Amino acid sequence: MSRHLLTGYCLMIYAFLLLPILVVVGASFNAGAFLTFPPQGLSFRWYVVFFHNEVFLSAIKTSLWVAAVSTVISSIIGTMAAIFYVQHAGRWKESIRLAMLLPLLLPEVLTAISLLFFVYSIGMGTRTIAAMIIGHCLITLPFVFINVSAAMESYDPSWSLAAKSLGAGPLTRFRRIMLPLIKPGVIGGCLFAFIISFDTFTISFMLKNVGTATLPIQLYDYLRTNFTPEAAAVSTVSIVLTLFVVVLSEKVLGLRIHRF
Amino acid sequence: MSLRAKSLKPFALIAPAVLLLGVFLVLPYINIVIMSLRNPGNGTPYAPGFTLGNYLRLFADSFYLEQTANTLMIGFITTFVCLVLGFPVAWQLAKTQMRFRGLAYGLVLSPLLVGIVIRSYGWTILLGNNGMINRTLISFGLIDRPLGLMYNSFGIVIALVHVFLPFMILPLMSALQGIDPSIEAAARSLGAGRITAFRRIVLPLAMPGIQAGCILVFVLSLSAYVTPSLIGGLRVKTMAVSVVDALIDTFQWPFGSAMALMLSLTGAMMVMLFARLTRMKWKAN
Numbered sequence: 001m002s003r004h005l006l007t008g009y010c011l012m013i014y015a016f017l018l019l020p021i022l023v024v025v026g027a028s029f030n031a032g033a034f035l036t037f038p039p040q041g042l043s044f045r046w047y048v049v050f051f052h053n054e055v056f057l058s059a060i061k062t063s064l065w066v067a068a069v070s071t072v073i074s075s076i077i078g079t080m081a082a083i084f085y086v087q088h089a090g091r092w093k094e095s096i097r098l099a100m101l102l103p104l105l106l107p108e109v110l111t112a113i114s115l116l117f118f119v120y121s122i123g124m125g126t127r128t129i130a131a132m133i134i135g136h137c138l139i140t141l142p143f144v145f146i147n148v149s150a151a152m153e154s155y156d157p158s159w160s161l162a163a164k165s166l167g168a169g170p171l172t173r174f175r176r177i178m179l180p181l182i183k184p185g186v187i188g189g190c191l192f193a194f195i196i197s198f199d200t201f202t203i204s205f206m207l208k209n210v211g212t213a214t215l216p217i218q219l220y221d222y223l224r225t226n227f228t229p230e231a232a233a234v235s236t237v238s239i240v241l242t243l244f245v246v247v248l249s250e251k252v253l254g255l256r257i258h259r260f
Numbered sequence: 261m262s263l264r265a266k267s268l269k270p271f272a273l274i275a276p277a278v279l280l281l282g283v284f285l286v287l288p289y290i291n292i293v294i295m296s297l298r299n300p301g302n303g304t305p306y307a308p309g310f311t312l313g314n315y316l317r318l319f320a321d322s323f324y325l326e327q328t329a330n331t332l333m334i335g336f337i338t339t340f341v342c343l344v345l346g347f348p349v350a351w352q353l354a355k356t357q358m359r360f361r362g363l364a365y366g367l368v369l370s371p372l373l374v375g376i377v378i379r380s381y382g383w384t385i386l387l388g389n390n391g392m393i394n395r396t397l398i399s400f401g402l403i404d405r406p407l408g409l410m411y412n413s414f415g416i417v418i419a420l421v422h423v424f425l426p427f428m429i430l431p432l433m434s435a436l437q438g439i440d441p442s443i444e445a446a447a448r449s450l451g452a453g454r455i456t457a458f459r460r461i462v463l464p465l466a467m468p469g470i471q472a473g474c475i476l477v478f479v480l481s482l483s484a485y486v487t488p489s490l491i492g493g494l495r496v497k498t499m500a501v502s503v504v505d506a507l508i509d510t511f512q513w514p515f516g517s518a519m520a521l522m523l524s525l526t527g528a529m530m531v532m533l534f535a536r537l538t539r540m541k542w543k544a545n
Contacts, residue, residue: 006352006356007352010348010349010364013345013346013348013425014367014368016422017367017368017371018367019386020379020382020383020385020386021370021371021379024381077276077277080274080276080277081273081276084271084274085274088270088273099277099278099281100277100281102285103281106289106524107479107483107523107524108483109483109500109503110289110292110523110524113292113516113517113520114288114291115284115285116507117513118287118288118291134284137280138280138281138285141277141280141281195373198375199373199375200375201375201485201486202485205504206504206508216376219377219378219381223381223384232381235377235381238374238378239374242373243373246373
């Protein structure tokens with residue numbers, strides 16, 4: 001009896017977790033001019049509007065571009081740091097772990113503000129998209145580090161030594177021995193970095209340069225003044241894009257994620 | 261080749277990460293502390309010279325004190341509701357055998373894949389005066405006028421609970437998984453009732469998970485920006501929203517920095533207090 005009660009309770013919580021997402025997706029098929037749920041008739045009209053809206057399309061392009069660049073950068077830096085952490089850190093291990101997780105532990109809004117002031121004070125400013133990419137690298141770095149270092153823990157250093165004794169240089173050893181073995185961790189880290197970068201708001205909001213917005217910023221700006229279902233269509237496309245990345249990586253690359 | 265291997269010192273591996281974090285995280289944090297002590301500018305973001313005036317202004321103005329109290333209250337309630345709602349789910353995921361465990365775990369994680377703007381937007385559709393909940397209640401004749409579910413702290417708490425519930429469930433789950441079921445069984449065989457066994461055995465052992473989850477959710481809800489801004493609108497502003505207003509809309513960099521630092525320090529103090537209180541309580545048991 002109490003077991004059924006627990007199951008019923010948990011189902012309610014799962015429904016609560018999914019509810020706002022389902023509502024957004026449902027509202028995007030609304031045929032009417034206003035945002036209502038349940039929708040008044042089904043139609044793709046707001047998707048058509050969205051696909052003709054240059055502002056949102058360019059925001060998607062910016063988001064994908066920023067996410068791709070910051071994923072590449074933070075995956076390289078994070079993987080190197082994870083290798084050092086597991087194999088060479090010694091008594092510095094705990095400090096390095098803490099330092100690498102720092103961007104996760106500090107409030108994102110404070111990190112965003114302080115980075116904004118800093119890029120202005122060194123004369124870099126937000127004229128280019130560089131400041132935003134640096135911000136995205138900062139917040140995605142911990143996820144690469146967590147995933148790759150978890151994969152590194154099961155890597156036996158004697159495999160590298162064996163390859164070394166057979167005459168392989170450091171880069172060959174990394175490319176031919178270590179990378180294939182820690183690949184699931186690296187891919188998991190990249191995936192998390194990409195999704196987090198694609199969806200992050202505060203950092204992008206503070207560090208955006210005039211005229212280039214990522215999708216979450218554009219959506220937020222739009223929502224403050226408009227109430228048409230177009231925003232729901234944009235949101236649904238964004239959800240589908242994220243799901244697509246997750247499913248694709250799982251199917252093609254094999255997935256192993258360590259988030260905490 | 262061996263020469264090249266020798267020159268590749270292991271420190272080169274960590275150098276880029278240290279450089280990135282040092283230059284773009286640590287230096288900016290030092291910079292923002294200095295900024296909070298600058299004189300407010302007239303037409304410029306800040307003026308030369310230093311002052312404590314920005315901090316004094318926060319304490320002198322009852323508006324900011326009330327806002328701080330309100331923000332802390334929203335954080336406390338959100339954390340408490342997350343704990344109460346999340347514990348049974350974490351328990352089921354950790355302790356019971358079920359066929360759809362993978363699916364259930366996926367459901368808990370799924371909101372994390374959807375951006376925070378979209379999730380908050382979903383709540384505006386649900387909670388608005390013309391939203392789904394109010395419309396449904398009116399069409400069933402249960403209410404005449406829409407209930408005020410949005411533009412107040414109530415709406416903000418509901419949306420924040422949704423956004424941060426996964427961050428409570430995950431640490432709770434891993435703590436509960438680590439508890440050896442035979443310890444609980446031993447307590448029961450020694451005559452402890454269900455509730456006593458739970459209170460004296462399970463809760464203390466789950467405490468690290470409870471602490472981690474509560475701290476995570478509390479800190480995240482204090483510094484949340486999008487959700488309070490979209491749900492609270494212009495009527496209810498949390499501190500994080502006011503901070504961003506001060507910086508982006510009115511360009512008061514020193515005052516905004518002081519407010520942001522006060523918000524973070526208050527949060528950190530609450531977390532330390534919480535950690536100390538819970539540790540003392542469970543040691544006494």
